[in-house]
Amino acid sequence: RRVGTTSTSTLPTYIDTIAGNILSLRRPSQTPSLSTDALFAPTRWMQAGATKFMRAALVVAAVAAAGAAATEVSVCRDATYELSPARGAICSGAGAAPAGAACPLAGDIATRDCHAPLPSFRPSDQRCVAQEDAQCRIVTGSTWGCVFPSVGCGNTPPQQLRGATGASNARAGTVAPEIEADADDEKACASYAKRAACKADTSCKWDKDSLSCRDATTSDGADSSVDDCMSYDKAFNCKKDSSCRWDASEKTCTSKLVSPNSCELLTKAVECKADASCEWDRATKTCSTATVSDGSATGACELLTKAVECKADASCEWDASTKTCDVVLATVAPTPPNSTSTDAPGDTIVVCPLLTRRFDCKADSSCVWDAFTKTCAVAPSATAQPSTNATSTSPKSPTQAPAVTPAPDATSVSCTGLRRAACLATSTCAWDADRKQCNSLASTPATTTVAQLCASVARKGVCNNVVGCAWDAATTTCVVA
Structure with missing residues (x-):
């Protein structure tokens, strides 16, 4: 009995050949003799025919599956993906219902049109990987297309797009009942429940305090930018926003806009010095707001990175040891500088030995910097040693010998607060290696107060570099440590 066939013109030629061989199977022409083999011959013939037919059917199914090419589908505001026919018809068409509902699922990799800064773009391997299940929705007019729920399509927020609303619908290939768009545009931002969806709409902004989405037209200037930056919880999203910076140590995103405490947010010296209103300690x-005695912002010297530029500015001085440009303080103390002055009977203020940086020492005309011991000492008296003054005014003169600084004694210098080099150079002092401090050998050490000196320093960086002083962040003043 011949089996009816359908047209196989669309199948490959070798499939026709296989089908023809199956249909041309015939019973053997010779009748077997009446024996045991003859009794079972029809059974063997039927088994052989069935086996050949099954093999041919498997070949046809495999070729048909391989021949069905994957279908490309584009996601609105994202890349293009390939979907297997097993997922069903892709989301497309126009009208009340789509022609299909299949869209890319989370984890699918785009095949083309992948580039930064698409939502699915992954910088680590330069590929686009779907971060969530796309849904089949009406994207414009009555046209259906695939949309990531947190991204939306065009200028239309995700909540105003009609169509499927759940990942299960996209996986099942069905379409959920339509969601009518909110007629009140002012309530559109408030309808966003997730930050990603809120930020995808340019007319909205995310409020981190209330964890809600609000209208961007109610922007409050710099505060809005700060809030936007702080809403980023990943470094990649933070760095994509040109107005934000990522703090790797705190794992937070902050705004680059200058604010009262913006300097404190900078954790790197190069970033701090790049801001003219900040000063690196x-x-x-740490980075803090740079101020001078009149309270105005400064930091121009810190911006100079070359020695020739730094030395060309009379208010700046180049520090060769750190290769940085620092501000030269015109006046260290509010009163005319003196190596010692009286604050109260029995109290002596020794300014020079307390200055630990060369440019601070040289800024005080009553002090001289000792390049050998790296310490600041009291300059010789102008009347006692006039030649020394001439040398100090021209320290680089080749015709004059460098000034010799006499070792301070117990009557003019207290051992307390001296650095190791200065302590060892003073016969009445001894260096305590365990406590890393200088102690007096005299039974009744000289009393030294630095309150007036600390009070005269207005910059945090200078204050923390003066022995015995510390910066009080609460009052923004330099006080005795």
Whole structure:
């Protein structure tokens, strides 16, 4: 009995050949003799025919599956993906219902049109990987297309797009009931429940305090930018926003806009020095607002990175040891500088030995910097040693010998607060290696107060570099440590 066939013109030629061989199977022409083999011959013939037919059917199915090419589908505001026919018809068409509902699912990799800064773009391997299940929705007019729920399509927020609303619908290939768009445009931003969806709409902004989405037209200037930056919880999203910076140590995103405490947010010296209103404190490795005695912002010297530029500015001085440009303080104390002055009977203020940086020492005309011991000492008297003054005014003169600084004694210098080099150079002092401090050998050490000196310093960086002083962040003043 011949089996009816359908047209196989669309199948490959070798499939026709296989089908023809199956249909041309015939019973053997010779009748077997009446024996045991003859009794089972029809059974063997039927088994052989069935086996050949099954093999041919498997070949046809495999070729048909391989021949069905994957279908490309583009996601609105994202890349293009390929979907297997097993997922069903892709989301497309126009009208009340789509022609299909299949869209890319989370984890699918785009095949083309992938580039930064698409939502699915992954910088680590330069590929686009779907971060969530796309849904089949009406994207414009009555046209259906695939949309990531947190991204939306065009200028239309995700909540105003009609169509499927759940990932299960996209996986099942069905379409959920339509969601009518909110007629009140002012309530559109408030309808966003997730930050990603809120930020995808340029007319909205995310409020981190209330964890809600609000209208961007109610922007409050710099505060809005700060809030926007702080809403980023990943470094990649933070760095994509040109108005934000990522703090790797705190794992937070902050705004680059200048604010009252913006300097404190900078954790790197190069970033701190790049801001003219900030000052880097090498001792505490912190950044703070730079101020001088009149309270105005400064930091122009810190912006000069070359020695020739720094030396060309009379208000700046180049520090060769750190290769940085620092501000030269015109006046260290509010009163005319003196190596010692009286604050109260029995109290002596020794200014020079307390200055630990060369440019601070040289800024005080009553002090001289000792390059050998790296300490600041009291300059010789102008009347007692006039030649020394001439040398100090021209320290680089080749015709004059460098000034010799006499070792301080117990009557003019207290051991308390001296650095190791200065302590060892003073016969009445001894260096305590365990406590890393200088102690007096005299039974009744000289009393020294630095309150007036600390009060005269207005910059945090200078204050923390003066022995015995510390910066009080609460009052923004330099006080006795």
